[in-house]
Amino acid sequence: MEEQRVRGHGPVRWWRYGPPWWDRPDDAEPRAARLPWRSTVLFTGVVMVGSNFAAHDQPHRVPLDGYARVLLLAASVLLLWRHRHPVFVAFGTAGVTLVYLGAGYPYGPVFLTVAVSCCTAVADGHRRAAWTAVGLLWAGHVLIALWLYRLLPPPGDAGGTIGQEIVIATWVLAIGALSELARVRREQWVRERADRAQAARRRADEERLRIARELHDVLAHSISVINVQAGMGLALLDRDPEQARAALTTIKAASKEALGEVRQVLDTLRAPGAAPRAPAPGLDRLPELVEQAAGAGLTVAVEGTAPKLAPGADLAAFRIVQEALTNVVRHSGSRHARVRLDGDAATLRLRVDDDGPATGADAGGSGNGLAGMRERAAALGGTIEAGPRPDGGFRVLAVLPLRTAAEEDDR
Template identity: 80%
Template sequence: MDEQRGPGPTHWWRYGPPWWNRPAGAPETRTARMPWRSTALITVFVLVGSHFAAHGQPHREALDTTGRVLLLVASLLLLWRHRHPAAVAFGTAAAVLVYTGAGYPYGPVFLTVAVACFSAAVAGHRRAAWTALGLLWAGHALIALWLYRRLPPAGDRGASIGQEIVVATWVLVVVAVAELARVRREQWARERADRAQAAQRRADEERLRIARELHDVLAHSISVINVQASMGLALLDSDPEQARSALTTIRAASKEALGEVRQVLDTLRAPGAAPRAPAPGLDRLPELVEQAAAAGLTVEVEGEPPRLTPGADLAAFRIVQEALTNVVRHSGSRHARVRLERDGDQLRLRVDDDGPATGADAGGSGNGLAGMRERAAALGGTIEAGPRPDGGFRVLAVLPLHTREDQ
């Protein structure tokens, strides 16, 4: 209801009237708003403080309409300190210099210059901020040490060098505080950028991991289903029992694929939640052999898998799964060999087939082999895949038994 009625008095007090902060018809955004509230507070403080300061400085010129206008100009310029910080820094310095040159009482008017130059320095306009402060101090020193005889008030006495050194000290304090704020602001900006980049990198790595998992699960299962479906169609009339066996294999393979895909997708719905089933590892190598046999591929396994960390165990399982899937899809051989061998603190995993290659992607340029290499590289291992000199195809993976993340 409040949005329908439009901005109320509280909104005006904080940000000013809508017509003040943006052109007509432009959308109202937070970045377009001026510092209305802080400027109003500074303006009231400067006007009231200068009024009381005038009573304590009877030797200065009385605070008349011209003096109050100069105070208003110096204060209201702060409304634009975020949009035009350099111009506001010079504008406030000029207004205050005219104010002091006219002989009006000293007071909180110098706060306007400090705020303007502080904002300019923090926004990155350091040269403009320090130039404006330097010009104001130089002009004040020129008036206080030399021009005071020719400027009002009549009979004014000049300032001493010591007083100008005190003023210069306050200028340096403003410079130091502004520089400290600028450095902290830049540091916070860098930290925010680093956190955003780290979050983006983690998201990219997670998307890549999920893509690899889905590819490995679906490519293997669909290859088995495709082979069994072709066999079932061919034997549907001549050998119904064998066709029934093929359909049974299809049902088991599709059920397993659905379960693994659901497990991967669960990580998307509930990030950080524990998986419902343990990640597959080399202990499920017999299941891969059975699935390959159902697809018409005989697999011989040599060696026993050593004890691996969960990450290396999953990577080794997926590499064997993808290598056997490629044999089914791209090789004319119906026989493959899987050899597991421990070499010091590494696992040497080799998958061979006798060929010949039957697919256009058998040379190792597909997404499957790229996923193998990414899995191995993520653990600090390597993958070599290519034709053997005596024919066939070989995949050789070297994986560390212990990764730095698991130590």
């Protein structure tokens, strides 16, 4: 309702959008589609009123009459189309101004229309046309002031001098320089805005990939455990109800943990920049991962101890181990896996092995999980090697730096 009231025919709408009989384009349309009527009204007032004051100080020139005011009004009204047709308006204002001066009328703010139209043309990229229009106006003025003044009004005009024309040329160059400065600043602003938009899109893409990776790792592992336990529970439901009950208990625990981690990921979407409600998982939760794998029928042996890691590296290491064990559960016939942790002062080596054999054509994973592991490692400056072992089975080897390049620079 407020939007409709403001866009009615009251004074607010007049000031914002122009008179009601003018069609105002939608806000989504480009600037060139809009008529700059407010600034044009301001320029017209300055030209008309200023010319009257200037005429009082130039009694030797032809007094302002109706024809002079028509020329002043025509030069000013042309500014309405300076964004739509900048070249035409630049030459039009220059031509009208030259006719005005040739008729012997007083000097004054009529030059403002030429300056505004040429500045707009230069800012819109029509530099040659703007400089040509200004040059023709100056050349015409030189011709009138130095040679044709005897044939044109007012009678008895003494004409101009070379020095006066040089001063006028200096002003023309100054206006042109300001126009070029405005053009350069506008192009720089456009580039900066495009760079900011591109950076924002890149950040959004990176965040989307990060969230997709997190959701894939959480859901793939938990659903794999749930799938194995559900199959076991169905097979044992009639002949061994206690084992079926244990399988259902594991399903409940896995689904609860998955929901908690998914909720943690989604919380970052609801409140960007807010601190998570629970700490991100790391290698300190490796025993829980081993226990979940055991619930899916996979025995995991862990060797070695991981050094203290930064939160980002700790999360990446945990997710890599989680995804590797998930692939063993889903794609390997082996019910045994080995996780080995080796660390030194610079790197952490994670190795996950199983003895196979593969149970399907997509052994080792369908591709998304391995791609996610590689992205996590690459984000930290590390590497991932994944593939069949020469003696059978499958191996995932991750090498992660303990410090990122940014942390090294800070040191």
